[in-house]
Amino acid sequence: MARALVIGFGSSLRGDDALGIRVVEGLRNQVDPALVEILTLHQLGPELAETISRYPLVILVDASIEGAAGTVRSRHIVPDRARRTTTHAVDPAALLSLSESLYGKAPTTLLVTVTGEEFGFGTDISDTVETAIPRALAEIQYLLDANLGEAPPGEQ
Amino acid sequence: MTSATLKKLTIEPVTRIEGHAKITLQMDEAGFVTDARFHVTQLRGFEKMCEGRPFTEMPALMARICGICPVSHLIASAKACDALLAVQVPETGIKLRRIMNLAQIVQSHALSFFHLSSPDLLLGMDSDPAKRNIVGLFEANPQMARDGIRLRQFGQQIIECLGGKRVHPGWIVPGGVSEPLASEKRDLILALLPEALTIATRTLMWFKSRIEQFRTEIRTFANFPSLFMGLAHEDGEISLYRGHIRFIDADGNIIADKIDGLAYQDYIGEVDEPDTYLKSTYYKPLGYPNGMYRVGPLARLNLCRRCGTPRADEELAEFRELERHTVLSSFYYHYARLIEILFALERIDLLLHAPDILDKHVRAFAEPNNFVGVGGSEAPRGTLLHHYTIDENGLITSANLVIATGHNNLAINKGVLQVARHFVKGEKIQEGMLNRVEAVVRAFDPCLSCSTHAMGQMPMRVELRDFDGTLLDTALRG
Numbered sequence: 128m129a130r131a132l133v134i135g136f137g138s139s140l141r142g143d144d145a146l147g148i149r150v151v152e153g154l155r156n157q158v159d160p161a162l163v164e165i166l167t168l169h170q171l172g173p174e175l176a177e178t179i180s181r182y183p184l185v186i187l188v189d190a191s192i193e194g195a196a197g198t199v200r201s202r203h204i205v206p207d208r209a210r211r212t213t214t215h216a217v218d219p220a221a222l223l224s225l226s227e228s229l230y231g232k233a234p235t236t237l238l239v240t241v242t243g244e245e246f247g248f249g250t251d252i253s254d255t256v257e258t259a260i261p262r263a264l265a266e267i268q269y270l271l272d273a274n275l276g277e278a279p280p281g282e283q
Numbered sequence: 284m285t286s287a288t289l290k291k292l293t294i295e296p297v298t299r300i301e302g303h304a305k306i307t308l309q310m311d312e313a314g315f316v317t318d319a320r321f322h323v324t325q326l327r328g329f330e331k332m333c334e335g336r337p338f339t340e341m342p343a344l345m346a347r348i349c350g351i352c353p354v355s356h357l358i359a360s361a362k363a364c365d366a367l368l369a370v371q372v373p374e375t376g377i378k379l380r381r382i383m384n385l386a387q388i389v390q391s392h393a394l395s396f397f398h399l400s401s402p403d404l405l406l407g408m409d410s411d412p413a414k415r416n417i418v419g420l421f422e423a424n425p426q427m428a429r430d431g432i433r434l435r436q437f438g439q440q441i442i443e444c445l446g447g448k449r450v451h452p453g454w455i456v457p458g459g460v461s462e463p464l465a466s467e468k469r470d471l472i473l474a475l476l477p478e479a480l481t482i483a484t485r486t487l488m489w490f491k492s493r494i495e496q497f498r499t500e501i502r503t504f505a506n507f508p509s510l511f512m513g514l515a516h517e518d519g520e521i522s523l524y525r526g527h528i529r530f531i532d533a534d535g536n537i538i539a540d541k542i543d544g545l546a547y548q549d550y551i552g553e554v555d556e557p558d559t560y561l562k563s564t565y566y567k568p569l570g571y572p573n574g575m576y577r578v579g580p581l582a583r584l585n586l587c588r589r590c591g592t593p594r595a596d597e598e599l600a601e602f603r604e605l606e607r608h609t610v611l612s613s614f615y616y617h618y619a620r621l622i623e624i625l626f627a628l629e630r631i632d633l634l635l636h637a638p639d640i641l642d643k644h645v646r647a648f649a650e651p652n653n654f655v656g657v658g659g660s661e662a663p664r665g666t667l668l669h670h671y672t673i674d675e676n677g678l679i680t681s682a683n684l685v686i687a688t689g690h691n692n693l694a695i696n697k698g699v700l701q702v703a704r705h706f707v708k709g710e711k712i713q714e715g716m717l718n719r720v721e722a723v724v725r726a727f728d729p730c731l732s733c734s735t736h737a738m739g740q741m742p743m744r745v746e747l748r749d750f751d752g753t754l755l756d757t758a759l760r761g
Contacts, residue, residue, distance in 0.1 A: 140347050173398055173417060174435040208418055221418065229425055229432070248332070 129164040130275055131184040132234075133267065134175075136168040143243025143256050146190040150241065150263045157264065163271060171217050173225060180230035184237075184274050186267055187219055191240035197259035198242040199266055206233045237270055239263060306720060308703050316707050319700035321692070321724060322559040333682040338367055338651070338673050341682075343453045345669065348684075351394060351730060354387035354442060355662030357455040358524065359669040359684075362658025364457030366544065367673060369652035375642040376459030378634050381524045382472075383445050383455065384660065385627040385634075388523065389479070390438025391663035392580070392620040395728040396486070397431025400617055403722050404493055408500065409715035427489070430482045434624070437479045441631070444468050459646030469635050476632050480594075483625045487598060490621055497614060503705045504723045505613030505698025508533035510566055510576035511585045512690065514661050515540070519588035521626060523661040530566060530576065531586055535609045539568070544657045547668060551685065563692040564685060575693035578665025579727065580619035585609050590622070592629035598622045613698055616726045651677050662687050664728050688729040698723045 135151030137144040148167045155165055164182075168175075171187070179185045191200070206227045207220035217225070219238055227233035241263050245253045252260075293307045309318040329348050333341065345360040346353035358380055365372055372380075402415045405424055414422070421428040445464070446454035454461050494501070514522040515529035528542035530550065542550055552567040552574065566574030576582075590596050602622060605615065634640065657670045665687030672681045688695075702723045706716040 172435070174432045174439070177429075177432050177436065217417075224418070225421060225428075228421055229429055 129160070129162055129182065131163045131186065131271055132166060132179060132182040133158075133163060133186045133188065133271075134166045134168060134171070135188040136170055137190050138169060140248060140250060142245040142247055142249050142251065143196075143253055144190050144246050145250070145252060146241045146243055146256060146260075146263075147188040149252060150188050150239075150260055150267070153260060153264050154267060157268060158271070162275070171219065171222055173217050173222070175217075175222055176225035176229055179222065179234055179236070180226045180232040182234050184271075185234045186270055187236065187238045188263070188267065189238065189240050190243040190246075192243065192246075193240075194242045196242050196244035196253070196255045199239070199259055199262045200242075201237055201239045201266055201270060204236040204238050235274060237274075239266055239270070306699055306724070308699075308707060308720070310707075314708055316700065316703040319696065319703045319720075320559075321695050321699050322561075330682045330684060333671075333679045336679050338364055338656075338671060338677050338679055339457060341669075341671065341679065342455055342457065345684075346453070349730060352387060352391050352662050352664070354383050354455070355660055355667050356669070357453075358384055358660040359658045359662075359667045361455045361457055362660060363656040363669040363671050364658070366656030366658060367651050367653050367671065368457055368647075368649040370458050370647040370649045372459045372647055373642070373644045375463070375639050376645040376647075377524070378637055378640055379445065379460045379464055379645060380455055382631055382634050383442055384524055385631050386438045386441035386445075388438075388627045388663050389624050390435045390442070392624050393431055393434035393438065395663070395725075396617060396620055396624075397427065397434070399728070400722070400725050401427065401431070403718065403725070404490070404497075404617070407496075408718050408722060412714050412718065415718070427486075430486060434479060434482050437475055440475060441472050444472060456646065458648055461646065463643045463645045464641055466641055469640065472631070473635055476628060480625070480628050483621065483628055484594070487621045487625065490618060491601075494618075499705075500719065500722070501612045501614045503702050503719075504726055505694055505701060506611055507697065507701065508611060509694055510538070510569075510574070511582035511609070512566075512576045512578050513582045513586045513666055514659060515586050518591075520591035521583055521587040521589070521623075523583075523627075528659065528666065529586060531609070533609055533611065535585065539566075545655060545670075547657065547659075547670075547685070551668075551690075553685065553689070559692075561692055562685075562689045563696075564690050565693060572693050575697065576690065577613070577694045578687050578690040579616060579663075580623050581610060581613065581616045582665065583661065584619045584622065590626045590629075592626055592633065595622055595626035595629055598625060613694070613723065613726045616728065620728075662730075664688060664730050665690050686730075688727070691727050691729065695724055695727050695729065698727070 133151050133154060135147035137147040139145040139148055151165050151167060204219045204223055206224040208224040219236065223233045223236055241256065241259050244255055293305055305322050307320050308316050311317050333344065341364060342357050342360040345356040348356050398417050402417065402420045405420055406415050510530050510532055512528060512530050514526040516522040516526035528547060529537060530539040532538050539550055550567050552565050552571060554563045554571055556563060565571045566576050584599060584602060590599050599622060602618060651673060655672050657668060659666060659668045667687055668685040670683040671679055674680050699720055702719050706719045
């Protein structure tokens with residue numbers, strides 16, 4: 128069983144909204160699949176509550192509209208039952224709350240965002256933001272190293 | 284009544300549906316609803332995007348229309364491409380396409396029932412709106428919440444198992460499917476079935492035990508005579524993949540049958556209306572708007588003679604006793620959805636046990652042999668049609684999609700009016716009234732398909748304004 132789950136999400140048809148997916152696809156070649164599992168999704172759904180409950184560490188990767196294009200940020204997410212869920216997508220904090228209330232576990236969860244620039248129809252990432260992908264990958268690698276640390280005996 | 288005495292009530296956005304829409308209610312000075320409209324405020328635009336692209340790209344591209352029912356678009360698109368190629372899809376390829384379609388029916392119906400509508404059914408239409416949502420459901424009945432999640436996962440796992448991805452799989456292609464089924468994947472899916480069947484049965488029992496509490500909603504939720512349309516097969520079994528278009532009237536009489544290919548244009552008219560991006564369709568021989576009809580789970584159960592699987596047939600027999608004839612209340616869409624989940628699980632089991640299910644011949648190949656292709660399938664919400672024309676190079680020159688929510692649009696509008704007239708009275712907005720107006724829309728489970736995802740809150744603001752825009756009352760949710 129992998130010890131971390133990295134989820135990249137967004138629409139691959141809306142320009143920079145695909146950043147989360149592009150970043151984690153780039154991560155595939157950098158991590159040991161026995162330790163880190165990778166998932167790409169259009170959006171976060173309530174059914175992920177069960178999935179994430181099975182991992183000690185979850186890293187969510189998404190595009191953002193906050194700040195200057197290409198900005199890479201990361202922050203901890205804590206369960207928040209007050210956060211609303213939309214019709215078919217849930218907020219990360221609400222997802223954690225669901226996981227905690229239904230399955231008794233809320234994994235350590237971090238959200239890594241890359242600020243996008245163009246969200247119109249199209250499959251290309253804008254040039255400014257493309258250059259941020261290596262920095263996002265480095266950030267995720269740092270977070271994995273910092274949070275996974277030494278594997279417990281028997282899991283090496 | 285002059286326009287100067289009318290007031291307008293707007294519900295925007297409608298919550299717990301797939302996509303973005305609003306409802307406006309027109310009221311007279313006494314506070315009685317005189318008219319109601321359901322408006323879809325998002326634009327799809329895929330038809331235009333297709334022009335000039337190779338037809339072979341269509342299934343994978345069209346699947347991107349929706350993150351909830353991509354398999355329906357895959358299948359309708361692939362069937363339209365089959366018609367362009369004029370090929371006979373190998374029998375095993377058809378069976379595999381059907382399994383994926385059934386898996387999607389399960390996961391989509393589970394989303395509609397557990398995540399979108401069960402807060403109303405479990406907590407009540409008048410319950411606190413702050414808790415009448417998926418989180419409130421999880422707190423009130425964790426077992427039901429886990430069941431909903433598990434059933435969704437089940438459908439998604441099958442789709443992922445067959446297509447390699449749980450959303451937007453590209454496995455269904457013109458001429459069949461791209462890969463045969465491996466025996467280990469078949470065994471994996473078979474191992475998942477018993478738990479899913481247990482959940483489906485438990486949920487049906489629960490729903491049936493609650494029906495009596497919703498007598499008023501059953502009586503007023505789009506409960507009126509109408510035509511019904513769907514795919515039908517000559518063997519009389521419920522049809523989700525095979526068959527031709529059939530229309531029945533409110534008494535269950537077949538009024539048009541075996542409509543295939545381009546002939547749909549002789550029976551289905553489409554109308555663009557100025558206040559919505561959603562086209563309304565109607566049964567052409569009766570004209571607009573008298574040709575209103577309904578599609579989806581309720582229509583499919585009204586259209587078929589049997590499901591063709593033992594437990595679903597038992598449930599269908601009980602369902603038919605509800606109104607002793609064609610079932611007309613749209614509240615029963617929920618019930619029909621649960622029966623279809625049960626049917627889908629049983630049918631998947633039967634298909635996986637077919638002797639040829641592991642056959643390697645799953646795709647037929649050909650060059651285009653026709654310039655026009657029409658493909659149809661039953662999506663979770665109803666009949667879906669894809670209609671393409673191509674040039675001599677195989678490039679798309681036009682595309683027309685007729686989607687389930689469009690088929691239901693006239694009935695949704697009439698249903699909103701019926702509910703609003705019954706429940707919304709006076710100048711003061713009350714939450715329970717408005718929730719029922721939204722709930723009748725949710726019964727149809729309209730899918731308005733978003734092209735991008737959105738994080739964060741989705742508050743609802745309701746305003747009651749006079750005819751000249753004067754704000755009379757406001758209610759905020761979220």
